[in-house]
């Protein structure tokens with residue numbers, strides 16, 4: 001199915017579920033940012049709404065949604081609170097990988113629990129010494145007594161202290177090379193989870209993405225994908241779902257910012273304060289709107305690229321998926337920056353201004369770092385050299 005971020009064919013059911021959650025996360029957004037704490041109310045509402053199981057197939061009790069639905073929900077959530085949206089969207093990324101690559105037994109045991117909202121899954125891919133590089137791992141998996149043993153530092157784990165389960169990348173064996181990466185699912189109860197350090201960042205403060213140390217053992221069937229073959233999981237599912245989910249969050253935050261600024265400008269007080277006939281104001285609004293439309297068009301194209309039997313490994317598709325991440329990270333931040341400029345110090349810069357542009361600005365500053373844009377630009381440079389015919393989509 002083709003999507004835009006305001007699809008008219010969104011099922012009423014999905015819209016109702018989202019509508020039930022939005023007031024909770026809106027009310028909590030300022031507090032979780034101020035105190036850098038996890039949105040416990042928002043997560044509880046998301047668990048109750050059924051949305052934690054959005055991507056779980058109906059046969060396992062989930063909503064049977066697809067990436068179009070993921071985008072729809074993430075954009076709406078991020079319009080109110082980007083931290084909560086990112087927590088939910090990254091859970092969706094983990095679930096997409098479990099659904100597509102988990103063993104039959106793991107799916108049967110785990111997916112119904114996710115569908116019931118009992119399991120929130122966090123992501124553990126970053127590691128000391130390799131930064132964000134997705135396709136290498138240092139900490140090895142040990143196979144002993146018919147089980148998989150792991151002992152791993154995890155320097156930044158969104159919602160890690162509150163997660164019920166973890167999808168973790170590891171080196172496949174002590175004697176395996178760093179690029180023989182395996183992925184393992186572990187329930188919290190199967191691990192010793194140690195916390196270290198504090199979480200006091202510029203933005204995305206509500207994600208509470210502090211450092212963890214994870215050790216424990218899981219049964220063999222918790223391997224997700226073939227041994228040492230996480231690359232396949234990453235290229236076919238994990239990275240595409242991640243880029244689409246992150247882009248939806250960043251676009252949603254910028255869209256929420258424009259929506260709120262337009263609300264102010266069109267209000268009686270706004271009309272008194274701002275000159276809506278100003279050429280400068282109109283040009284700035286036009287630029288923000290143009291960026292939102294361009295981001296949303298690229299996102300819609302990537303959803304089309306990933307629909308049905310399309311090959312996510314095709315070079316033009318990889319180029320667009322990486323571009324989606326880089327471009328939305330840059331332009332969503334630039335859009336909110338321009339809205340700060342447009343509304344000025346009182347509405348745009350003060351921490352307690354109702355528009356919350358300042359919070360969105362700080363949150364969106366993380367976008368280029370959340371898997372370094374530089375890594376993807378470097379990859380896309382290589383891919384661009386391979387596509388001599390410059391195959392574009394329209």
Ligand SMILES: Cc1cc2nc3c(=O)[nH]c(=O)nc-3n(C[C@H](O)[C@H](O)[C@H](O)COP(=O)(O)OP(=O)(O)OC[C@H]3O[C@@H](n4cnc5c(N)ncnc54)[C@H](O)[C@@H]3O)c2cc1C
Nearest residue numbers: 123124125126131132156157158204369371372374375378
């Ligand atoms: C809000 C937030 C939440 C996060 N949540 C999680 C989570 O839940 N789980 C998780 O595992 N991780 C998480 N991360 C970590 C994230 O995915 C990245 O791994 C991390 O931000 C990268 O950290 P880094 O800058 O140290 O490393 P790197 O990505 O290694 O980058 C280090 C520096 O090297 C540069 N660089 C790297 N590669 C190249 C290249 N090929 N060419 C040129 N320059 C290059 C980068 O630009 C950067 O300046 C989160 C990050 C953020 C910001």
